[in-house]
Amino acid sequence: MGFARTCAVALVGVEGVVVEVQADLEPGVAAFTLVGLPDKSLTESRDRVRAAVVNSGGQWPQKKLTVGLSPASVPKAGSGFDLAVACAVLGAAERIDPRVLADIVMIGELGLDGRVRPVRGILPAVLAAADAGCEQVVVPECAAAEASLVPGVSVLGVRSLRQLIAVLTDEPVPDEAPDEEGRPDPLLAGLRVPGAGAATGVHGAGAAQHDHDLADVVGQLSARTAVEVAAAGGHHLFLEGPPGAGTH
Template sequence: MGFARACSVALVGVEGVVVEVQADLEAGVAAFTLVGLPDKSLVESRDRVRAAVVNSGAEWPQKKLTVGLSPASVPKGGSGFDLAVACAVLGAAERIDPESIADVVMIGELGLDGRVRPVRGVLPAVLAAADAGYRRVVVPEQTAGEAALVPGVSVLGVRSLRQLLAVLCDEPVPDEQRSDEEGRPDPMLAGLMVPGAGLGSGLARGPAAGDGARPDLADVAGQERPRKAL
């Protein structure tokens, strides 16, 4: 048996609610149950996560697996929980140290090949995480610059689940071919550390240290209405 937890964020309108993603492994017939008021796209994460884990070189646990999303009363939707679900499962299976992910907020969709794909709402999600006291977040590389606009938060942008697992296990970070998507913020914004880009890697335990440069909204791609509002 094993238990681990990671965190993600559910967006309810423009407000974010931090969600604890709990994974529990028990002896029994291999099965994957997802509970906690997920919508259809989130239920489908069971297949995405399993394929991504296997294609990232990790072993999928052949036990009875239950993943709970807490608080259960908050509706949850979208594919942004994939990264947290995958890490919680691997933590419960002791493929990674459960303590290394317990206070990390993870946002991102997983492709079947293990690549981390961008999702909408990263900025309000990271703002909600910061307001709740979380100081470490993992996001897709394409939206890392957007997440870095939130002060006091250490941001790690990753291209794949394989890269994230290497960081969590303190192993050399593999380089991954970058898939540029037009209209996405540049992950180099605010001097962000991106695995595989020669800028170092890791999740700092404290707030990210600034280099004196202030974020400029002119560097944000798209998001015309929010920029005008700010």
């Protein structure tokens, strides 16, 4: 029997809750069970994690695998648990020393090829980790600068699961090509901020062809500014008041 645990962060609104990700391997028919109130996108992490581990050169354990997310009463949503689930499984399989994983918070989505992709809410997630006393955080490389804004936390940015495994096992870190330059941030795809198309690379020259523009909104200057800033930075936006009240 193998057991390992690491940590991730569940976002409830804009508040983060540190979640312990536990992996247990037992003899039996090969199966992967995920428990702890996961939503649909998190349940699908079973397939993403399996493919990412195999395509990163690892062996998927052919045993009865149970991954638990604790506390079970907190809803867990999104793909940001992928990295923690993968490492907990590899720890239970003794590919990574479980003792190394215990106090690390991991945030990131895994592509099927093992690339670590960005997720929303990195800053509040790292803030929650710091408030909980966690000192080490692993995030996608492209989000490392944002995560480093939180004082008192050591941040490791990685491009792939293969790189993270090498760091945790004290092996030579493989060189991974960075994401294609000029490629739009997937979190901003589909957003259009007046005057920001060329700067973000999301829309380029075709931005002026859209029919709708926030500049068409009469009044509500502070509300428009808040929406534009949130869209440009991929930040959360909180609207308060009954529908039609116009408060923000």
